[in-house]
Amino acid sequence: MANITKLYDTPPYQEQDSDSKDYKKKLLRHRAGKSAKYLIGAVVVLCGCLVFNVWSRNKTYTTYETAATVEHSSTVNTLYTEYNGKLLKYSRDGISCIGSNNEAIWSQTYNMQNPMVDICQSAVAVADQQGNTVYVFDAQGAVTEISTLLPIQQISVSAQGVTAILLNDSTVSWIYLYDKEGNKLAESRCSLDETGQPISIGISPDGAKLAVSYLQVQEGAAASCVVFYNFGSVGSNFVDKIVSSKVYADTVIPRVKYIGKSTCAAISDQSIIYYEGAEIPEEKNTVTVDSKIESIFWGDGRIGIVTLGDDTIEEAEEETGRYQVDLYDASGRQILFRKTDLEYSQVKLSGKYLILYNENECEIYSEKGVLKYKGSFDSVIADLYKGNGRNKFVLVFSDRTETIRLR
Numbered sequence: 001m002a003n004i005t006k007l008y009d010t011p012p013y014q015e016q017d018s019d020s021k022d023y024k025k026k027l028l029r030h031r032a033g034k035s036a037k038y039l040i041g042a043v044v045v046l047c048g049c050l051v052f053n054v055w056s057r058n059k060t061y062t063t064y065e066t067a068a069t070v071e072h073s074s075t076v077n078t079l080y081t082e083y084n085g086k087l088l089k090y091s092r093d094g095i096s097c098i099g100s101n102n103e104a105i106w107s108q109t110y111n112m113q114n115p116m117v118d119i120c121q122s123a124v125a126v127a128d129q130q131g132n133t134v135y136v137f138d139a140q141g142a143v144t145e146i147s148t149l150l151p152i153q154q155i156s157v158s159a160q161g162v163t164a165i166l167l168n169d170s171t172v173s174w175i176y177l178y179d180k181e182g183n184k185l186a187e188s189r190c191s192l193d194e195t196g197q198p199i200s201i202g203i204s205p206d207g208a209k210l211a212v213s214y215l216q217v218q219e220g221a222a223a224s225c226v227v228f229y230n231f232g233s234v235g236s237n238f239v240d241k242i243v244s245s246k247v248y249a250d251t252v253i254p255r256v257k258y259i260g261k262s263t264c265a266a267i268s269d270q271s272i273i274y275y276e277g278a279e280i281p282e283e284k285n286t287v288t289v290d291s292k293i294e295s296i297f298w299g300d301g302r303i304g305i306v307t308l309g310d311d312t313i314e315e316a317e318e319e320t321g322r323y324q325v326d327l328y329d330a331s332g333r334q335i336l337f338r339k340t341d342l343e344y345s346q347v348k349l350s351g352k353y354l355i356l357y358n359e360n361e362c363e364i365y366s367e368k369g370v371l372k373y374k375g376s377f378d379s380v381i382a383d384l385y386k387g388n389g390r391n392k393f394v395l396v397f398s399d400r401t402e403t404i405r406l407r
Contacts, residue, residue: 061373061406067392068403070102080383080396081117082350084139087383087396088124090115095126095135100388102401106141118157120205125157127165136161136180144182150174154201162207166198173198175212177231186231188240190214196225202256202264208232209281211256211264216247224253226266226273234279243280248273260301263330267296272303274332285332294323299349301330306347309339327354336369351386364393364406373406 078091086105087098092115096107112128119125127134134146134155143161150167157163161180167173173190175198190198196214203210210229215222227245235241248268255267264281266273271288275281291307298304304327309320321339325347329335336354342363344356353372354365359380364373372391383396391406 060371061391062375064373064375064393064404064406066402067405070100070401072102072400074382074398078382078398079115079117081119082348082383082385083119083124084122085388087385087394087401088117088119090117090126095124095137097124097137097141100403106137108135108137108142110135116155118155120157120203121159123157123159123161125155125163127152127155129153134163134165136163136182138180143180144178146178146182148176156201156203156210158203158207159205160207162203164201164203164210166201175201175210177203177210186229186241188229192217195227199254200256202258204258204264205261208235209258209264209279211258211266211275211281213253213256213266215252218247218249221250222252224248224251224268226253226256226275228264228275228277228281230279232279244277244282246283255296257298257303259298259303260330263301265298265303267293267303267305269293272305272328272332274330287328287332287334291324295344295347297347297349302335302349303328304336304347304349304354306344325354325356336365336367338365338369338371346383348385350384353386355384355386357381357384 075091078089081088083097089096089098092112094107094109097105099105110133112131112133114129115126116129117124117126122139124137125134130151132148132152134152136143136157138161146163148165148167150169152165153168154166155163163178165176167176175188175190176184177186179185196216198212199215200213201210208231212227214225214227216225225245225247228243229235229241230243231241235243251268251270253266253268256264258264262276262278264275266275271286273283274285276284289305289307293305293307295306304325307324309322309324319339321341323340325336325338325340326334327336340356340363342356342361343358345358347356352367356363361376362381362384363371366372377395379397381395382398385394387394387403393404395402395404
Protein backbone atom coordinates (compact mmCIF):
# COMPACT_ATOMS: atom_id res chain seq x y z
CA MET A 1 0.00 0.00 0.00
CA ALA A 2 1.34 3.40 -0.92
CA ASN A 3 2.20 5.83 1.80
CA ILE A 4 0.10 9.04 1.86
CA THR A 5 2.05 12.03 2.96
CA LYS A 6 0.09 14.76 4.77
CA LEU A 7 0.96 18.24 3.50
CA TYR A 8 -0.40 19.98 6.59
CA ASP A 9 -1.65 18.91 9.92
CA THR A 10 -4.89 20.24 11.28
CA PRO A 11 -3.41 23.36 13.04
CA PRO A 12 -2.42 25.21 9.82
CA TYR A 13 -6.09 25.13 8.64
CA GLN A 14 -7.20 26.49 11.99
CA GLU A 15 -4.65 29.33 11.75
CA GLN A 16 -5.98 30.23 8.29
CA ASP A 17 -9.57 30.42 9.61
CA SER A 18 -8.43 32.67 12.44
CA ASP A 19 -6.63 35.07 10.06
CA SER A 20 -9.73 35.22 7.84
CA LYS A 21 -11.93 36.11 10.79
CA ASP A 22 -9.55 38.84 11.91
CA TYR A 23 -9.51 40.28 8.41
CA LYS A 24 -13.29 40.32 8.21
CA LYS A 25 -13.52 42.04 11.58
CA LYS A 26 -11.05 44.71 10.49
CA LEU A 27 -12.95 45.17 7.21
CA LEU A 28 -16.26 45.55 9.03
CA ARG A 29 -14.71 48.03 11.49
CA HIS A 30 -13.28 50.02 8.57
CA ARG A 31 -16.59 50.09 6.74
CA ALA A 32 -18.45 50.98 9.92
CA GLY A 33 -15.99 53.81 10.52
CA LYS A 34 -16.47 55.17 6.99
CA SER A 35 -20.27 54.89 7.33
CA ALA A 36 -20.12 56.73 10.66
CA LYS A 37 -18.03 59.49 9.06
CA TYR A 38 -20.50 59.81 6.17
CA LEU A 39 -23.42 59.84 8.60
CA ILE A 40 -21.80 62.48 10.81
CA GLY A 41 -20.97 64.54 7.71
CA ALA A 42 -24.55 64.27 6.46
CA VAL A 43 -25.91 65.30 9.86
CA VAL A 44 -23.53 68.28 9.97
CA VAL A 45 -24.59 69.36 6.46
CA LEU A 46 -28.26 68.91 7.30
CA CYS A 47 -27.92 70.89 10.52
CA GLY A 48 -26.06 73.59 8.62
CA CYS A 49 -28.83 73.75 6.01
CA LEU A 50 -31.50 73.95 8.71
CA VAL A 51 -29.62 76.70 10.55
CA PHE A 52 -29.11 78.59 7.29
CA ASN A 53 -32.77 78.24 6.34
CA VAL A 54 -33.92 79.47 9.76
CA TRP A 55 -31.47 82.36 9.57
CA SER A 56 -32.52 83.19 6.02
CA ARG A 57 -36.26 83.05 6.81
CA ASN A 58 -35.85 85.46 9.73
CA LYS A 59 -33.25 87.78 8.23
CA THR A 60 -34.21 91.38 7.55
CA TYR A 61 -32.30 93.17 4.80
CA THR A 62 -31.37 96.82 5.12
CA THR A 63 -30.11 97.66 1.63
CA TYR A 64 -29.99 96.34 -1.92
CA GLU A 65 -27.78 96.27 -4.97
CA THR A 66 -28.92 96.77 -8.55
CA ALA A 67 -28.21 93.64 -10.58
CA ALA A 68 -29.54 94.92 -13.92
CA THR A 69 -31.18 98.03 -15.39
CA VAL A 70 -33.20 98.27 -18.58
CA GLU A 71 -34.23 101.67 -19.94
CA HIS A 72 -37.73 102.21 -21.39
CA SER A 73 -40.32 104.93 -21.86
CA SER A 74 -43.95 105.11 -20.83
CA THR A 75 -46.86 107.49 -21.17
CA VAL A 76 -48.39 109.24 -18.17
CA ASN A 77 -51.36 106.86 -17.97
CA THR A 78 -49.37 103.62 -18.36
CA LEU A 79 -50.19 100.90 -15.82
CA TYR A 80 -48.28 97.73 -14.98
CA THR A 81 -49.13 94.37 -13.46
CA GLU A 82 -47.17 91.18 -12.88
CA TYR A 83 -47.91 88.31 -15.27
CA ASN A 84 -46.31 84.87 -14.75
CA GLY A 85 -42.87 86.27 -13.98
CA LYS A 86 -43.22 88.86 -16.73
CA LEU A 87 -44.84 92.27 -16.90
CA LEU A 88 -48.04 93.51 -18.49
CA LYS A 89 -47.84 97.11 -19.61
CA TYR A 90 -51.13 98.67 -20.62
CA SER A 91 -52.62 102.09 -21.27
CA ARG A 92 -55.39 103.71 -23.29
CA ASP A 93 -53.46 102.95 -26.49
CA GLY A 94 -52.58 99.28 -26.11
CA ILE A 95 -51.22 96.40 -24.04
CA SER A 96 -47.87 94.55 -24.13
CA CYS A 97 -46.32 91.55 -22.44
CA ILE A 98 -42.77 92.53 -21.52
CA GLY A 99 -39.88 90.13 -20.86
CA SER A 100 -36.95 90.56 -18.49
CA ASN A 101 -34.89 92.47 -21.08
CA ASN A 102 -37.76 94.82 -21.90
CA GLU A 103 -38.52 92.94 -25.11
CA ALA A 104 -42.18 92.80 -26.19
CA ILE A 105 -43.27 89.15 -26.24
CA TRP A 106 -46.63 90.21 -27.65
CA SER A 107 -48.56 93.43 -28.00
CA GLN A 108 -51.93 94.76 -29.13
CA THR A 109 -52.98 98.31 -29.97
CA TYR A 110 -56.48 99.61 -29.21
CA ASN A 111 -58.32 102.74 -28.17
CA MET A 112 -59.80 102.55 -24.65
CA GLN A 113 -60.74 105.25 -22.19
CA ASN A 114 -60.49 103.16 -19.03
CA PRO A 115 -58.73 99.80 -19.57
CA MET A 116 -59.10 97.11 -16.91
CA VAL A 117 -57.29 93.76 -16.79
CA ASP A 118 -58.14 90.31 -15.42
CA ILE A 119 -55.63 87.43 -15.31
CA CYS A 120 -56.01 83.69 -14.71
CA GLN A 121 -52.80 81.69 -15.09
CA SER A 122 -51.65 82.40 -18.69
CA ALA A 123 -54.95 83.92 -19.85
CA VAL A 124 -55.40 87.70 -19.92
CA ALA A 125 -58.48 89.77 -20.68
CA VAL A 126 -58.44 93.54 -21.08
CA ALA A 127 -61.65 95.55 -21.48
CA ASP A 128 -62.72 99.15 -21.72
CA GLN A 129 -64.77 99.80 -18.58
CA GLN A 130 -68.01 101.49 -19.66
CA GLY A 131 -66.85 100.79 -23.20
CA ASN A 132 -67.69 98.01 -25.66
CA THR A 133 -64.50 96.06 -26.40
CA VAL A 134 -62.74 93.06 -24.81
CA TYR A 135 -59.46 91.47 -25.94
CA VAL A 136 -58.39 88.02 -24.74
CA PHE A 137 -54.77 86.80 -24.81
CA ASP A 138 -52.74 83.74 -23.90
CA ALA A 139 -48.98 83.30 -23.45
CA GLN A 140 -48.42 83.63 -27.23
CA GLY A 141 -50.56 86.72 -27.78
CA ALA A 142 -54.03 87.73 -28.96
CA VAL A 143 -56.69 85.04 -29.04
CA THR A 144 -59.94 86.87 -29.75
CA GLU A 145 -61.71 90.21 -29.72
CA ILE A 146 -65.24 90.60 -28.36
CA SER A 147 -67.54 93.54 -29.04
CA THR A 148 -70.62 94.38 -26.98
CA LEU A 149 -73.62 96.65 -27.49
CA LEU A 150 -74.02 97.65 -23.84
CA PRO A 151 -71.36 99.24 -21.59
CA ILE A 152 -68.97 96.81 -19.86
CA GLN A 153 -68.98 96.90 -16.07
CA GLN A 154 -66.74 93.95 -15.21
CA ILE A 155 -64.89 90.98 -16.78
CA SER A 156 -63.60 87.66 -15.50
CA VAL A 157 -61.43 85.26 -17.52
CA SER A 158 -60.70 81.55 -16.96
CA ALA A 159 -57.42 79.74 -17.57
CA GLN A 160 -58.79 78.44 -20.90
CA GLY A 161 -59.77 81.92 -22.09
CA VAL A 162 -63.50 81.53 -21.41
CA THR A 163 -64.62 85.06 -20.53
CA ALA A 164 -67.59 86.30 -18.51
CA ILE A 165 -68.73 89.88 -19.12
CA LEU A 166 -71.11 91.91 -16.97
CA LEU A 167 -72.98 94.58 -18.96
CA ASN A 168 -75.19 97.36 -17.67
CA ASP A 169 -77.63 99.88 -19.01
CA SER A 170 -80.14 102.10 -17.24
CA THR A 171 -82.85 99.47 -16.71
CA VAL A 172 -81.36 95.99 -17.04
CA SER A 173 -78.06 94.09 -16.76
CA TRP A 174 -76.77 91.17 -18.77
CA ILE A 175 -74.15 88.51 -18.11
CA TYR A 176 -72.59 86.97 -21.23
CA LEU A 177 -70.22 84.03 -21.45
CA TYR A 178 -67.86 83.63 -24.43
CA ASP A 179 -65.45 80.85 -25.38
CA LYS A 180 -61.83 81.57 -26.37
CA GLU A 181 -62.84 81.95 -30.03
CA GLY A 182 -65.35 84.67 -29.13
CA ASN A 183 -68.48 82.53 -29.55
CA LYS A 184 -71.31 83.23 -27.13
CA LEU A 185 -71.88 80.27 -24.80
CA ALA A 186 -74.60 81.61 -22.50
CA GLU A 187 -76.43 84.75 -21.44
CA SER A 188 -78.51 85.83 -18.48
CA ARG A 189 -80.82 88.83 -18.14
CA CYS A 190 -80.87 90.51 -14.72
CA SER A 191 -83.20 93.16 -13.32
CA LEU A 192 -83.46 94.68 -9.86
CA ASP A 193 -87.09 93.57 -9.47
CA GLU A 194 -86.51 89.94 -10.47
CA THR A 195 -82.98 88.84 -9.54
CA GLY A 196 -81.38 91.92 -8.09
CA GLN A 197 -78.55 94.00 -9.48
CA PRO A 198 -75.38 92.01 -10.31
CA ILE A 199 -72.36 93.81 -8.87
CA SER A 200 -69.60 91.22 -9.17
CA ILE A 201 -68.80 88.13 -11.24
CA GLY A 202 -66.06 85.50 -10.89
CA ILE A 203 -65.46 82.57 -13.24
CA SER A 204 -63.70 79.36 -12.16
CA PRO A 205 -60.29 78.50 -13.67
CA ASP A 206 -61.83 75.70 -15.76
CA GLY A 207 -64.48 78.08 -17.14
CA ALA A 208 -67.34 75.78 -16.10
CA LYS A 209 -68.69 77.67 -13.06
CA LEU A 210 -69.63 81.29 -12.55
CA ALA A 211 -70.24 83.05 -9.24
CA VAL A 212 -72.40 86.17 -9.23
CA SER A 213 -73.14 88.55 -6.36
CA TYR A 214 -76.54 90.23 -6.68
CA LEU A 215 -77.53 93.29 -4.69
CA GLN A 216 -81.14 93.01 -3.54
CA VAL A 217 -83.57 95.06 -1.47
CA GLN A 218 -85.49 93.09 1.17
CA GLU A 219 -87.93 94.81 3.52
CA GLY A 220 -86.32 98.15 2.82
CA ALA A 221 -82.79 96.97 3.63
CA ALA A 222 -79.88 95.98 1.40
CA ALA A 223 -79.15 92.27 1.03
CA SER A 224 -76.92 90.13 -1.17
CA CYS A 225 -77.54 86.87 -2.98
CA VAL A 226 -74.59 84.78 -4.13
CA VAL A 227 -75.54 82.54 -7.07
CA PHE A 228 -73.47 79.79 -8.70
CA TYR A 229 -74.03 78.75 -12.32
CA ASN A 230 -72.67 75.51 -13.74
CA PHE A 231 -72.28 75.41 -17.53
CA GLY A 232 -71.17 71.77 -17.63
CA SER A 233 -73.19 68.57 -17.73
CA VAL A 234 -74.21 68.91 -14.08
CA GLY A 235 -75.70 72.35 -14.65
CA SER A 236 -77.93 71.10 -17.46
CA ASN A 237 -80.01 69.30 -14.82
CA PHE A 238 -80.87 72.57 -13.04
CA VAL A 239 -83.20 75.42 -13.97
CA ASP A 240 -81.22 78.22 -15.64
CA LYS A 241 -78.05 76.23 -14.73
CA ILE A 242 -78.24 77.64 -11.17
CA VAL A 243 -76.81 74.90 -8.94
CA SER A 244 -76.74 76.79 -5.63
CA SER A 245 -77.58 80.18 -4.12
CA LYS A 246 -77.77 81.85 -0.74
CA VAL A 247 -79.20 85.16 0.49
CA TYR A 248 -77.38 87.25 3.10
CA ALA A 249 -79.64 89.79 4.82
CA ASP A 250 -78.28 93.21 5.80
CA THR A 251 -75.08 92.45 3.91
CA VAL A 252 -73.41 93.83 0.80
CA ILE A 253 -71.02 91.53 -1.08
CA PRO A 254 -69.15 93.70 -3.59
CA ARG A 255 -66.65 91.03 -4.71
CA VAL A 256 -66.64 87.34 -5.59
CA LYS A 257 -63.46 85.65 -6.76
CA TYR A 258 -62.28 82.10 -7.45
CA ILE A 259 -58.98 81.60 -5.61
CA GLY A 260 -58.59 77.94 -6.56
CA LYS A 261 -59.90 75.26 -8.87
CA SER A 262 -63.02 74.70 -6.76
CA THR A 263 -62.74 77.40 -4.08
CA CYS A 264 -64.54 80.72 -4.32
CA ALA A 265 -64.43 83.61 -1.85
CA ALA A 266 -67.12 86.24 -1.38
CA ILE A 267 -65.97 89.38 0.40
CA SER A 268 -68.60 91.37 2.23
CA ASP A 269 -68.32 94.45 4.40
CA GLN A 270 -68.33 92.12 7.42
CA SER A 271 -66.65 88.86 6.44
CA ILE A 272 -64.95 86.56 3.95
CA ILE A 273 -67.25 83.69 2.97
CA TYR A 274 -65.67 80.55 1.51
CA TYR A 275 -67.45 78.21 -0.91
CA GLU A 276 -66.16 74.81 -1.95
CA GLY A 277 -67.38 72.36 -4.58
CA ALA A 278 -66.16 70.97 -7.87
CA GLU A 279 -69.67 71.02 -9.37
CA ILE A 280 -72.09 72.43 -6.76
CA PRO A 281 -70.35 75.00 -4.53
CA GLU A 282 -71.53 75.19 -0.93
CA GLU A 283 -70.62 77.52 1.92
CA LYS A 284 -67.86 75.94 3.99
CA ASN A 285 -66.41 78.63 6.24
CA THR A 286 -66.78 82.28 7.22
CA VAL A 287 -64.08 84.58 8.55
CA THR A 288 -65.56 87.48 10.48
CA VAL A 289 -63.97 90.88 10.01
CA ASP A 290 -64.32 93.34 12.89
CA SER A 291 -62.95 96.46 11.19
CA LYS A 292 -63.62 98.25 7.92
CA ILE A 293 -61.96 96.55 4.95
CA GLU A 294 -59.68 99.00 3.15
CA SER A 295 -58.21 96.67 0.49
CA ILE A 296 -58.59 93.14 -0.87
CA PHE A 297 -55.88 91.12 -2.63
CA TRP A 298 -55.39 87.49 -3.63
CA GLY A 299 -53.16 85.00 -5.38
CA ASP A 300 -52.09 81.34 -5.43
CA GLY A 301 -54.92 79.98 -3.27
CA ARG A 302 -54.71 82.82 -0.75
CA ILE A 303 -56.79 85.89 -0.03
CA GLY A 304 -55.84 88.91 2.03
CA ILE A 305 -57.47 91.99 3.45
CA VAL A 306 -56.21 95.25 4.88
CA THR A 307 -58.23 96.83 7.67
CA LEU A 308 -57.73 99.80 9.94
CA GLY A 309 -55.60 98.68 12.88
CA ASP A 310 -56.87 98.78 16.45
CA ASP A 311 -54.39 100.78 18.52
CA THR A 312 -56.60 100.72 21.61
CA ILE A 313 -55.36 97.28 22.70
CA GLU A 314 -52.69 97.71 25.33
CA GLU A 315 -50.64 94.56 25.43
CA ALA A 316 -46.88 94.33 25.71
CA GLU A 317 -46.54 92.06 22.68
CA GLU A 318 -49.28 93.59 20.57
CA GLU A 319 -48.09 95.00 17.24
CA THR A 320 -48.97 98.61 16.55
CA GLY A 321 -49.76 100.25 13.26
CA ARG A 322 -52.40 102.17 11.40
CA TYR A 323 -53.21 99.24 9.11
CA GLN A 324 -53.65 95.54 9.81
CA VAL A 325 -52.90 92.95 7.12
CA ASP A 326 -54.45 89.48 7.38
CA LEU A 327 -53.76 86.67 4.94
CA TYR A 328 -55.81 83.47 4.76
CA ASP A 329 -55.42 80.20 2.88
CA ALA A 330 -58.09 78.55 0.75
CA SER A 331 -59.82 77.08 3.82
CA GLY A 332 -59.98 80.36 5.73
CA ARG A 333 -57.07 79.62 8.07
CA GLN A 334 -55.07 82.70 8.97
CA ILE A 335 -51.48 82.31 7.78
CA LEU A 336 -50.17 85.85 8.21
CA PHE A 337 -50.86 88.80 10.49
CA ARG A 338 -49.00 92.10 10.37
CA LYS A 339 -49.52 95.73 11.27
CA THR A 340 -47.96 98.63 9.42
CA ASP A 341 -47.93 102.41 9.31
CA LEU A 342 -47.02 102.54 5.62
CA GLU A 343 -49.49 104.73 3.72
CA TYR A 344 -49.62 102.24 0.87
CA SER A 345 -51.20 102.69 -2.53
CA GLN A 346 -50.80 99.06 -3.62
CA VAL A 347 -50.81 95.74 -1.77
CA LYS A 348 -50.20 92.43 -3.53
CA LEU A 349 -48.94 88.87 -3.33
CA SER A 350 -45.96 88.02 -5.50
CA GLY A 351 -44.74 84.46 -5.25
CA LYS A 352 -44.43 83.77 -1.53
CA TYR A 353 -44.08 87.42 -0.60
CA LEU A 354 -46.45 90.13 0.58
CA ILE A 355 -45.58 93.52 -0.88
CA LEU A 356 -46.92 96.96 0.01
CA TYR A 357 -45.75 100.15 -1.65
CA ASN A 358 -46.62 103.74 -2.41
CA GLU A 359 -44.92 106.21 -4.74
CA ASN A 360 -41.49 106.03 -3.10
CA GLU A 361 -41.59 103.50 -0.23
CA CYS A 362 -42.08 99.78 0.08
CA GLU A 363 -42.33 96.96 2.61
CA ILE A 364 -41.68 93.32 1.69
CA TYR A 365 -42.78 90.47 3.98
CA SER A 366 -42.16 86.74 3.76
CA GLU A 367 -45.02 84.24 3.79
CA LYS A 368 -44.42 83.87 7.54
CA GLY A 369 -44.86 87.60 8.13
CA VAL A 370 -41.16 88.42 8.57
CA LEU A 371 -40.25 91.92 7.36
CA LYS A 372 -37.60 91.23 4.73
CA TYR A 373 -37.04 94.78 3.53
CA LYS A 374 -38.27 98.30 4.20
CA GLY A 375 -36.93 101.21 2.20
CA SER A 376 -37.47 104.15 -0.09
CA PHE A 377 -36.50 105.10 -3.64
CA ASP A 378 -35.78 108.32 -5.51
CA SER A 379 -38.19 107.58 -8.38
CA VAL A 380 -41.91 106.86 -8.41
CA ILE A 381 -42.66 103.13 -8.19
CA ALA A 382 -44.93 101.85 -10.97
CA ASP A 383 -44.76 98.20 -9.88
CA LEU A 384 -42.74 95.88 -7.66
CA TYR A 385 -42.72 92.09 -7.78
CA LYS A 386 -40.59 89.01 -7.01
CA GLY A 387 -37.93 88.29 -9.61
CA ASN A 388 -36.11 85.11 -10.57
CA GLY A 389 -33.39 84.23 -8.09
CA ARG A 390 -32.78 84.36 -4.37
CA ASN A 391 -33.70 87.72 -2.78
CA LYS A 392 -34.22 89.27 -6.23
CA PHE A 393 -37.07 91.68 -6.95
CA VAL A 394 -38.07 93.74 -9.97
CA LEU A 395 -38.70 97.47 -9.58
CA VAL A 396 -40.57 99.18 -12.39
CA PHE A 397 -40.26 102.95 -12.83
CA SER A 398 -41.62 105.13 -15.60
CA ASP A 399 -38.25 105.31 -17.37
CA ARG A 400 -36.54 102.04 -16.40
CA THR A 401 -36.84 98.60 -14.88
CA GLU A 402 -34.35 97.51 -12.23
CA THR A 403 -33.65 94.01 -10.96
CA ILE A 404 -32.43 94.36 -7.38
CA ARG A 405 -30.94 91.93 -4.88
CA LEU A 406 -31.64 92.46 -1.20
CA ARG A 407 -28.54 92.64 1.01
